[in-house]
Each structure stands twice: as C-alpha cells, then as structure tokens.
Amino acid sequence: MADGPVAELLLRRLEASDGGLDSADLAAELGVEHQAVVGAVKSLQALGKVIEAELRSTKRWELTSEGEEIAQEGSHEARVFRSIPPEGLAQSELMRLPSGKVGFSKAMSNKWIRVDKSTADGPRVFRVVDSMEDDVQRRLQMVQRGQAEKLGEKERSELRKRKLLAEVTLKTYWVSKGSAFSTSISKQETELSPEMISSGSWRDRPFKPYNFLAQGVLPDSGHLHPLLKVRSQFRQIFLEMGFTEMPTDNFIESSFWNFDALFQPQQHPARDQHDTFFLRDPAEALQLPMDYVQRVKRTHSQGGYGSQGYKYTWKLDEARKNLLRTHTTSASARVLYRLAQKKPFTPAKYFSIDRVFRNETLDATHLAEFHQIEGVVADHGLTLGHLMGILREFFSKLGITQLRFKPAYNPYTEPSMEVFSYHPGLKKWVEVGNSGVFRPEMLLPMGLPENVSVIAWGLSLERPTMIKYGINNIRELVGHKVNLQMVYDSPLCRLDAKPRPPPTQEAA
C-alpha cells in the first residue's frame, strides 16, 4: 500500500535527509527486506510527483551460505587443525569429522599437519605447528563487515572459487523529494465502494487514477464463424428483397434432380466421376416422379417444347444414380416442380444458401465442398433486363455498384451471363457470380406455363467471406483446420452497403 508503514517511514526519512537516500541503505536501517522498500517506492511513484526515484544498480560481494558458516565457525582446515590433540588422531577418525575431507587437504597444503603412516593401528595425523592464523575466516569476516574492497583481487577470486563468496548485482533506488513532496500522503482509494456511497466518505477520499492505456478485460462471449456472419447478411438481403427460403436439407440427391431435370445431358462432363461424388450406398434413388421423368426423357432424347433435344439414348439407370449434390439448383428444380403443380401459377421468388460438393482439385481457394448462394425469380414475361436489374439491386446491397455482364455458357440457362464487378483494389474486373434464364427444356416438362420465365443467379459464400475477412487460404476458413483465433477476432459482418441509387423504374 502506498501509505503502508514502510512508505510512511520512507517519507519521514526523506524529509529529514538532504538530497535523498538509497533504498538499500534504508532497508538496512529499518531492518526490513529491501523488497518492501522497493514496493513502497513504486506505490509512492504511482501517486505522481511525491517522490523521484532513480534506478541504480550496484555490484556487491556477498558471502554464500557456506561462507557465512565459515565466517562464524572458522575454515574447514582450521577446524581440522583444532580437532587434532597433541598425541595425534587416527586419519580414519579425522575423515569422519564434518570438515574432514576438505579441511584435511587444505591443512596439509598449508603445512599445518602431517600424516604418520608407520603407526601400528593405521595412519595418524599430527600437528606440525603449534598455532596458525585462519586467514580465510578473517577475510570472510571483512567482507561481512562491508570491507570487501580491502581484499586483493587474488584473495577474492580464491574465495569465489571455493564458493564462499559471490558477486551480486543489487538494484536500488536513489529516492529524492518530488515536486509535490509531502509526508502526509493519505491512502488513495482504488475503487468506489457501496460503503463509501452510503457514508458519503467518497467526498473526502482521493482516488487512484486509472491507467487508460491498459487493455480492458475481454468479456466472456461466444464467437460465430465468419461464414455464418456473412451468410446471415445474405439471408437478410434476400428477405429484404422478398425472397422465400427454399428447403435444401438433402445433401444426397439423385442424378435426375441434380442433372436431368436441368436438361443437362447424360454425357455431360460434369456427370463424370472426376467432377462429382457418387454414392455407393444408397447407390440409387428409390422413387422418381415417373410421368415427369418421361417428359424429361423425351425432351433429352427427342426434343419437344420447341427444342431439337440432344438426340441421344436417355437412360433411366443413369438418372437414378445418387450423388452428393453438386449445386443447390437441384433443390431449386424440386421447388420449381412443386410450383408448377400449383394451379393457377403464382409468381415466386426463392433463395437458398447451403452446402454443395464437387470433386475438385484441392488448393488454397478450392475445397471439395462449399456453400452456394442462389436466387430464383419465376414470373410471367421476365426479361434479361429484369435479371440484370435484380442483380444490380442485389449486388448494390453488398456494396458492389459497378457491374458488367459477359455472355457465358451454362448447360441449363440460356441466355446466360457471368457477372463481373470492378475491384478497385485489384484494379480489374473480377467475376462475382453467374446467372441466366432457365431453359424452356427445363421448365416446360415440369408443367410451368409457357410464358413464365425463371431467372436465377448464384455465387459462392466462401469467396466474399474470404475477401471480406482477408483470408487467403480457404482451409483456414472451412474445415477443422479453421483458425480459432481468427474466429475469435473477426469483426461483425457489414457488407459495406453504400447509399443505394434510387430503385430502377420499370421500363415504360
């Protein structure tokens, strides 16, 4: 505490001193641990300019615990010397003494003692001199008295080699009066307490200042994965635009709904093992809507509904093959088929965001599964201009306003357009999505009226998330190698919506 007894004593001594005092000296004078004085210095420093403290480091010689013992009791060799009576002592007996071994050899080399090996009952040790001077003890006592400087370099190093003496660095403070020096430092309160409020004592108490540079304590909280944050933003955008969410809770899909229903021919490369995960068990779909299947079969193999068809032999076995769906458009096809069964036709807007699976070559930006975002509008007389208009609204809600459209080929949309946006950072146009008008060969066999068009677009969830959160390796985002620190640290997802341009007017 700032005003503990040590701090108070320190202030009083400081007042009496001229100039200042050393913390180690003070500790010695007060008979307290040096650390207690250092604590007092630090807490007084925290009060502002009460004191000035300058850190000093001094080197000092100190006795080791063995050195202390020798200063007290005498050196081992002296103790050996003293224990030998005039008539001598058996060497084996001498060796059993506590100082025996070390003391014996030292006393021998000092020529204080000698060994007589001719005696009948083993070697005996005798004094050589009558008295001796215990220099080791004397020198250690000098160090103890703080007179280490009086010893020669050689003497000190000999004592250090015998591990009796050690050089220690002592950090002390030179304490002097500060500009706001006062001996009457009252206790600073750290925090407001209920008692202070009820008694009103807070009015008279000084409070310890806060360190506003310190970090706060993080609240205990959960963290949502960035993909979920971005996903909920996309859902929000679709819902704002009046789109209804499609059920997509079937990762397992039949080739029929995943490909055939979309007028994707059975020899299409996407239906290859290299591109799609097929299932071994359950390998085949158990039920298909057979009259619809017949219409699909006819359209593929012979054409119809104004189409030439693909003119090949369409096989039911191929359509039955189960797979991990390669796109959510299979779910859209199911929903559109259901919509087609509802009479009369009612316009609809649908969306979905869910997982799809592709047998891709894996790298930093590709995984075998990803999330697809898909939007679908079904109504009478929809145009390509409508598709572009709705894409513009959708992307402007994402903060993307500069769009352009490139002709493209998709098996189940015609016309098809890839959506590009200008990336100011990369200074180039980058693809942000794919879109098109579903082919009549897909819609008419479902039973949708002829003048109903269905426009659709899709994009991946991972890509905008990676861009948004600056993630370069998709494995850090998706899958168990996810970086939890990234999850902890990632901010809220706001898709940087800029003020939107006024909604486009319907062309007259």
Place this chain on the structure above:
Amino acid sequence: MPTVSVKRDLLFQALGRTYTDEEFDELCFEFGLELDEITSEKEIISKEQGSIKAAGASDVVLYKIDVPANRYDLLCLEGLVRGLQVFKERIKAPVYKRVMPDGKIQKLIITEETAKIRPFAVAAVLRNIKFTKGRYDSFIELQEKLHQNICRKRALVAIGTHDLDTLSGPFTYTAKRPSDIKFKPLNKTKEYTACELMNIYKTDNHLKQYLHIIENKPLYPVIYDSNGVVLSMPPIINGDHSRITVNTRNVFIECTGTDFTKAKIVLDIIVTMFSEYCEKQFTVEAAEVVFPNGKSYTFPELAYRKEIVRADLINKKVGIRETPENLAKLLTRMYLKSEVIGDGNQIEIEIPPTRADIIHACDIVEDAAIAYGYNNIQMTLPKTYTIANQCSQEDIADKLGVDISATKAVHISNPKTAEFQVARTTLLPGLLKTIAANRKMPLPLKLFEISDIVIKDSNTDVGAKNYRHLCAVYYNKNPGFEIIHGLLDRIMQLLDVPPGEDKAGYVIRASEGPAFFPGRCAEIFARGQSIGKLGVLHPDVITKFELTMPCSSLEINIEPFL
C-alpha cells in the same frame, strides 16, 4: 471451359488488323470469350520444366482464349477468326456446300460386328486442300480439342484423318478379335497386333487414357481399305500408312462413335473449318456410308435448318425494343443469317451446320442479346410481388446460434473437407479435430456446431435424409460435465421444453456409449423420444484425436424442435 491457344500475330493477320491486348480482351468479353492468358511457348515450358529446357523454344506471343463449352465452331484459329469477322461485319458467313465427286464417291461400309462396341461411323473428303505448317498444326489441334470436349475423351466419338491418295476405297468399318488385327500404327516402325499395341500404349502418356474404352471387349473396331490396309483402330490410333502430312492434298475423314448425333456434329465442324483451304473454298466432297441394315447415307450432313422466331418474342425475352430488321441484322452478326419474312414481325433464321449449339429459340434469343450487347440492355426491376418466408429450420438454428454464442461457445461451420469416405453421421469428430488443430489456444475451449448430418432412410425418394444436429464440446483441465449439462438445460429452456419425465419435458438417464467414459454418459430424452447423448469422452477417444485434456460433449438431433 475449353481453352484455345492461338499465335497472336497469325490471329491478327487473319483478322486483318492488330489490337492492343486490352482491345482484344474487350472484344472477347463482348463476344462471350475470355482472353485467359498472354504467354509464349518459351514461357510455358520454362514455367513447367524450368528455364534451361525452354532455352530453344519459340517466344512467339500466344493468346490463350477460353471458349464456351458448347461452341465447337470456335475451337481453332480458323473458327475464331470467322466468328469474330462475321461479328464485326467484316465478312459474310460463308456457305458450306457438300459436293459430289467428279469420279466415284468414297464409300465406307459398316459391318454388323461393330454394333456391340462402336456402332456409328460417318465420313467425308476434303479435296485439293493446301496445308501450311500453321494450318496443319491447327488441323491436328482442332481434332485434339474436339476429342477432349464434345467427344468426351474419344468415348463418344473418335476422329481419324487420312491421306486419301495412299488408300483405295471402298473402306470397311468392322470389329475383329484383337489378335486378328495387325498393322503399323502412327509413329512406329513395325507392325504390331492390337493386343501388343494395347500393352505398349499402357505406358504412353497420351494414349493410355483411351485404352479403357475398348479394353476387355472381345472385338476391337478397325477400318480397312480395299487392299486390307488399316486406316485406324478407333478410338486408339491411326495406321501409319495413311498418315497425313503438310503435303497431303486429299484428306479422308472418318468419325466413329457411340453417339451418332455427336459424330455428325464433329464431322461437320472439321470440314466446315478446314474446307477454307480447299481449292474450291468451303466445299466438301461427300462420302457414302452404308450401315449394316443396308441403308446408305451421305455425309457430311452440312444441314442448314430454318427457324422462325417472332421479333417481339426476342424483344420480350431480352427486354429491348428493336425493329425486326435490326434484330435480323444482330442475329446475322452471330453467324445466324436472318431475314424478316411474313407479316414483318417474323424473323427467319438459318442455323448453319457450325452452330449445333442452337437447339431452341432461347439460343437464338441469347445470340440476339449478345450482338445487341449485354451491357447495353436497360436494367429493370421485375414487378413480381411476393412475400418472403424463411425456412423454420433456418430460423430456429439461427436463434439457437445466437443464444449458444451468448453462452460462450465458438461457432464452427464446416468440419470435413477432402477426406470424404462417408457423409458424416455425427458432428463430434469435426469439433474434436478442430480442437486438435487449435491446441495452442487458451483453455477452456468451448465449441459448437449446428449443421446437417446424413442418415440412410428408405422412406425418402433418394434413400437418405439430412438431420439437423447440434453438437458442443468442452475441453479443459477438468471434464466439465456440469457445463455441458448446463448448456443442455439452457437449450431446453430456450426451446420451451421443461425438465421432467412427462411427455412435454426432457430428462437425462444414465447410459453408455463407445465414445464415453464408463459411468459418465447419459442419454437425453425429450418429448418422449431419445434425441442424443452427453457425457465425458473416453480417454481412448481423446488420445485418438491427439488431445490431452479431459473433454465432455453433447450431441443432439434438433429436428423435433424445428
């Protein structure tokens, strides 16, 4: 999407002008192509094999252009140039003609043995053609592109091109036992039987990918001329005898396959592209193909089909208001010669043999839109009035998501990536792997995931069903069962399921499971059914996931609450 690589200077020479890279990129974009990469042979080799190997290679600039997968007519320099020149109205689309030969028509007779392996064949002749090195390379390259794309790696169609002057018709397309087929194939110096060849090609980097198409079949397809010379053993290799060179003047083309329509398209594409270099430009000499049933057909078909589309349909589908005359002009620029007929609102469109991708009026509408310019179309908002609905499932998952995050857990969305052996039936391994990958993070780790798992279910049409699961794990120096249990209590509170044995409530009862430590596992019953388990994980499980701390977990099916 196929990529065609063309020499830039040859391309500009054929286009009759030069472009900057940006200008050409812009032109591609407008036309629906993509200038994917600007490179050179040298650059490609040095990238793939190091700069030492690239030392002698050409540094002629190459454009790599991405072509839509259905535009087979743009897969070579000749086709690209023709398409772009017509698009920019610098030339008129040529008319391709099939002509009868002055002498006897070349005949290809199909025997019935082919029926079981590769039943279809078509053929044609390019007469008095003049190759150069560049044209010849392009001719070979186009065949390769077709093989890789529409031909589905030769499975559907395989192309053979031959120097007609080294052969003598009529030709026979038959199927024989491999041991009975013997010939000198391309690039070999001696004759081999088909069996030997199949063995040799097992180590051929280019050809080994095609072997599976006929391997293990009792009979292999083969084409002979009237002297017994082998033209080819489709879809693997041609004979060396009839190989074409830069100096070849008369080319016999045969396409065999399992898909008749595609064989005809492939033949049409080859002859339309390269008849440009025939003495009589854009004419193709007919060949007769006699099928096993005795019926005889003349190829190439080079069929021009007429479609009539109403101008207002195009306008309505695109969202523009162009006159029929303008629309006809736009379509003509897309290689679809069009004119206004009838009441002045009808457009008659001629679909040339190069545009096999046009199978419906919607394909014509798209071309009109491309020629009009996608980016010139007025954007409008559909008037479609709808009221949005959310899937209740998503809704509840989100609600839970938010609340679980409030109870201090971390949300991981996707557990598995490449190592698909089965579709996951539980979420727990994903979370444990996530902990293993994040062992450096401070304890405790509290993770949860709400996601779908897949279970076989014969009551659904595809035989499997998704279930929405919730899984949470607590990983710390102590197992923390009470924390996982507390999470369950909180979830049930949020779902308005009270504790208790009765029908509406939930309860946990001692149980066991292989993943759990004996005596530390309970089954969770809610609204009368078992929904999952919670407990302290078995040390064996913990160590198998390379973890070192105690861990408790909870996994429940949340479908009953959706």
